[in-house]
Amino acid sequence: MIHGRSVEKRYGSRRALRPLDLDLARGGFLVVTGANGSGKTTLLRLVVGLAAPSGGSLEVHAERGVLGYLGHEPLLYRDLTALENLDLYGRLYRVPQRRERIGMLLERYGLWDVRAERVAAYSRGMTQRLALCRALLHEPELLVLDEPFTALDAEGAALLDRQLTELAGAATVLVTTHDPERVEQLATARVALA
Amino acid sequence: MRYFGDVAALARKDLRLELRARDTLPAMLLFVLSTLVVFHFALPTGADEVAAQGLLWVALVFTALLGLARAWAPERDGGALEGLVLAPSDRSAIWLGKSAAVFVFLGLIELVALPAFALFFSPLQAEGVAGALLANVGICAVGTLLAAMAAASRTRELILPLLFLPLAIPLVVGGVGASVSTEPGRYLLFLGLYDAVFAILCWASFEYVVSE
Amino acid sequence: MLAALSAALVGLAIVLSFWVAPEDADQGISQKIFYFHVPIALTAYACFGWGAWKALRLLWKGGDRHDLESYVAIHQGTIFGALTLATGSIWAKASWGHWWVWDSNQLVLFLVLFLFYSAYFMLRFSIEEGPRRANVSAVYALFGVALIPVSFFAIRLAEDFIHPTTFTRDGPQMTGTMFLAFCVSWVAITLVAYTLYRVELLGKRLDGNLRELREALS
Numbered sequence: 001m002i003h004g005r006s007v008e009k010r011y012g013s014r015r016a017l018r019p020l021d022l023d024l025a026r027g028g029f030l031v032v033t034g035a036n037g038s039g040k041t042t043l044l045r046l047v048v049g050l051a052a053p054s055g056g057s058l059e060v061h062a063e064r065g066v067l068g069y070l071g072h073e074p075l076l077y078r079d080l081t082a083l084e085n086l087d088l089y090g091r092l093y094r095v096p097q098r099r100e101r102i103g104m105l106l107e108r109y110g111l112w113d114v115r116a117e118r119v120a121a122y123s124r125g126m127t128q129r130l131a132l133c134r135a136l137l138h139e140p141e142l143l144v145l146d147e148p149f150t151a152l153d154a155e156g157a158a159l160l161d162r163q164l165t166e167l168a169g170a171a172t173v174l175v176t177t178h179d180p181e182r183v184e185q186l187a188t189a190r191v192a193l194a
Numbered sequence: 195m196r197y198f199g200d201v202a203a204l205a206r207k208d209l210r211l212e213l214r215a216r217d218t219l220p221a222m223l224l225f226v227l228s229t230l231v232v233f234h235f236a237l238p239t240g241a242d243e244v245a246a247q248g249l250l251w252v253a254l255v256f257t258a259l260l261g262l263a264r265a266w267a268p269e270r271d272g273g274a275l276e277g278l279v280l281a282p283s284d285r286s287a288i289w290l291g292k293s294a295a296v297f298v299f300l301g302l303i304e305l306v307a308l309p310a311f312a313l314f315f316s317p318l319q320a321e322g323v324a325g326a327l328l329a330n331v332g333i334c335a336v337g338t339l340l341a342a343m344a345a346a347s348r349t350r351e352l353i354l355p356l357l358f359l360p361l362a363i364p365l366v367v368g369g370v371g372a373s374v375s376t377e378p379g380r381y382l383l384f385l386g387l388y389d390a391v392f393a394i395l396c397w398a399s400f401e402y403v404v405s406e
Numbered sequence: 407m408l409a410a411l412s413a414a415l416v417g418l419a420i421v422l423s424f425w426v427a428p429e430d431a432d433q434g435i436s437q438k439i440f441y442f443h444v445p446i447a448l449t450a451y452a453c454f455g456w457g458a459w460k461a462l463r464l465l466w467k468g469g470d471r472h473d474l475e476s477y478v479a480i481h482q483g484t485i486f487g488a489l490t491l492a493t494g495s496i497w498a499k500a501s502w503g504h505w506w507v508w509d510s511n512q513l514v515l516f517l518v519l520f521l522f523y524s525a526y527f528m529l530r531f532s533i534e535e536g537p538r539r540a541n542v543s544a545v546y547a548l549f550g551v552a553l554i555p556v557s558f559f560a561i562r563l564a565e566d567f568i569h570p571t572t573f574t575r576d577g578p579q580m581t582g583t584m585f586l587a588f589c590v591s592w593v594a595i596t597l598v599a600y601t602l603y604r605v606e607l608l609g610k611r612l613d614g615n616l617r618e619l620r621e622a623l624s
Contacts, residue, residue, distance in 0.1 A: 012535030013617045050276055051406045052468075052537050065282035073273030075280075079211050091203045092281035094196070118214075119272070134277070244567065336549075343542050347532040357529060357546070360522035361553060364560035374567050384563055388556055395552055399545040402465050406537040 001026045001142060001172050002047060006056030009042050016042040018194060019056055026141075029168050029186045032176040034193030040176040041072065043193070044146050047174060060142070062172075065093060068140030070148050074131035078120040082111055082130050085119060086137060093138040105133040109159055125153035132160065143167065145175045149182060157182075200283045204291025209298065211268050219299060222261050226307045229253040230314055246315040247322070247373045251366045254300075254307065254326070255333070259358060261299055262337040263344075263351045265292060270345060279404050289338060289400035297334040304330070318373060321382065325372030328385035329365045332392060336361050339396040342403050364388050415594035439500065443493040445592040446486050447512060449599045451554070453483030454523070458551040461544035473540035474614075476547055477530065478606045482599055484523045490516045511561050518557050522550055 004022035008015070017039035024030045034040050045051040047060055048069045069075075076085050083102065090098035106112045109129045119127060128151035135143065149157050161182070167173060168186045175183055180190070212218060233249045269275035278288050304326055312318055337358055344354040365388060371381035457479035464472035494513040499505050508514060526546055533539040 010536075010621075013621050015621065048280060049405075050280070063282065064280060067280065069280055071273065071276070073276070075274055075277030076272045077207070077211065077268055077274050078272045079214050079268060080207070084207075084210070088203055088207055089277065089281065092200060092278070092283045094282070339545075343529065343546065346538055346542055347529060348534075349528070349532045353525070353528055353532060356525040360518050360525065361549065363518055364553075364556050367560040367564045371563055371567060377566075381563060384559060387559075391552055391556060392549075395549060399465070399548065402541040402545055405541070 001028070001061050002059070002174070004056065004058040007043075007046060007053050007058045008055040009039070009046060009051060010054040017046070020191075020193070022058075022191065024172060024174060024189065026172055027169050028188045029164075029173045029183070030175070030189045030191065031180055031183055031187040032174070032191045032193060033178070033180050034176075038193035040193055041146055044069075044071070044144050044174065044176060048144050062142040065138065066141040068135040068138065068143045070131055070135040070143075070145045072146055074119070074127050075134060076119050076127070076131060079118055081118055082106060082115045082133075085130065086133060089134050089137055095138050101137065102133075105136060109133055110155065123153075124151050125156050128152050129156045129159070132156075132163075136163070140171060142172045143174070145173070147176055147178060149177060149179055197284055197287055200287040201291045201294065204278075204288060205294040205298075208268070208292060208295030212295075212299065218261055218264050219302065222257050222299070222303050223306060225260055226253055226257040226303055227310055229256065230307070230310055234314060243316045244374050246311075248366075248370050250307075250311050250315075250373075251329075251369045253311075254304070254329075254369075255359075255362050255366060257303060257307070258300055258333045258337060259355055261296065261303075262341045262358070263354055265296055265338055265341045266345045275345075275404065285401040285404060286397050288404070289342070289396060293334045293338040293396075296338055297330055300330050300334060301327075319378075321378035322369075322373035324382055325369045325378070325385060328372075328382060328389060329369045331389045332365045332385065333362065335389065335393045335396045339400055339403060342400070346403070361392075415590065415597055439493055439497045441587055441591045442595070443490065443497055444588070445595040446493060447490040447516065448592065449595050450483050450486035450490055450516070450519075452596065453479050453486060453599060453603075454519070454547075454550055454554065457483060458547045461547035464540060464544045465548075468537075470540070470614075473543065474610055475607065476544060478603055478610060480523060480526060480547055480550075481606065482603050484520065484527070485602075486599060487516055487520045487523065491520060511558070511565075514561050515554070515558055518561075519550070519554065522553060526550070 002022060002024040004020065006019040007017065007022060008019040009017040020039075020043070022043075032040055032043065042051065046053055046058055048067055049060070049064070050069075077088075080088070083106075086102045086105070087098065089095075090102060095101055103112070106115050109132065111126065111130060111133070114122065114126065119130065122130065128148070132148065135145070148160055152160060164173065164175075164183065164186055173186075177183060180187075230250075230253055233246070233253065237245060237249070266275065269278070275288075279285060308318055308323065308326065340357045340361070341354055344350050344357060347353050365385065368381045368385035368388065372378045372385070375381060457476045460472045460476035460479060464476060491513065494510065494516070495505050498507045498510065498513070506513075526543065529546060530539060530543050533542060
């Protein structure tokens, strides 16, 4: 699903990602580790298409509609409620039976009770959970998660564990983390960035 | 069509946000009224009616700039712009939805500003109002795109007026001409031309402004 | 070699304009500046057009090359635009006694364009280097060429209620030698612009290579 050869990213003279080879088959689970500044976030942004590589080639056989992305920012509107946020994204992603799916996700991630409150009022953990709902809303074939556990509370982390276990094999997953043991059993491939 | 459904959903989102936050519209309103009052003191006695018309357009352009500076603020706050860019919908819909919302805001402001102007200075003819509407389209189309460019820049609010003003000059000519000239039709046609040319340009190029 | 040719042609243009071409009946010696003012203006337009073309290629195909070429072209265009304003101002002073006249549509158009393209540089240098900067610059460059005709019409229309034109337009009736002088000057200035373009492009490319080398070694 993903094939990269000597993929690198430079911003002017600043090197954000050193040349890297990358392969991820459909249904695979790739865990990317590396110190801060090694380019983990940059790599993920290249994969989803938020940035273009400066060198090398990167093929991602997944179009925008089947990509799910969880970045450092929640990609949400702080002054809209959870329902309104997900409804908008649901519409843009053409999610069938939008209402039901949103309801299901919110309930699953423990946000049903606060569904009509503005995101600005959420705690960091809750915001991250909602961001996760947004990433999963359209049942993506390729799920790209940038340090998803970092902002999650214990309960949220457990929910994510469960979700990833369910998804492993069914969807293709690419995760960066500081905590590789967490996803160790699910991983089918590992890359460590220098 | 899906496309216009997307545009409508995005525009509704902006209207809803403004309704909730209520920060931009009141500020624009107060700004335009204050500016009109300042103009009263800035015009020496014996100054034309025509000069006053010109000043109306200055007021409108700068009020629009005030609003445009914050047009993309909700998308910046939570990183939502990237979320919209990642969605499978057409990127130009993002621009169109936002422009439509800004158009509504500007229209609401003018609903107060134009009568206020008529009260303080001199009444406007129908052509003047038509000119204002046509110019609005141009202001919103171009302004929204330039605001997105400015958002990518380090100097943000500082650079938006610099980008916008040269492009606003033809609009001011069109608007003032429509109010003042003996042949307003020419000016209205010109405004329509501006709108057509730049709206198409914005529509086609927005994709590149938000992607790498 | 290119530079030498340009210098020679400019020299020829100066000789032709000042000594060979007859003096204009109405404006006298000050009219001579016309031989430089108009070609400089035309060259500026050409630079902006070239910059926009390269911008279009960038958006179409992508690649650092087009971005740099577009930028350098617009840089040259802006320089020549400034020169247009300067020579136009001198001409205005010599002909009508004022350093600036709003009556010359050409001049007003250049003022608007100068403001527009100055903002181009402010925009460009406030964005971090990368594809984003290249894309945004390119889109802005395209807006520039769209602005040129639109502004021109706007300024024409504005005559209606701003100042009625009382002076005859640019471009006096030209005799044979005048026309020759004009053409030589035009070619000369275009060549100068092209030379400067190539020089600056080369310089920027060298800069870029040097930086990359430095990066690779560190």
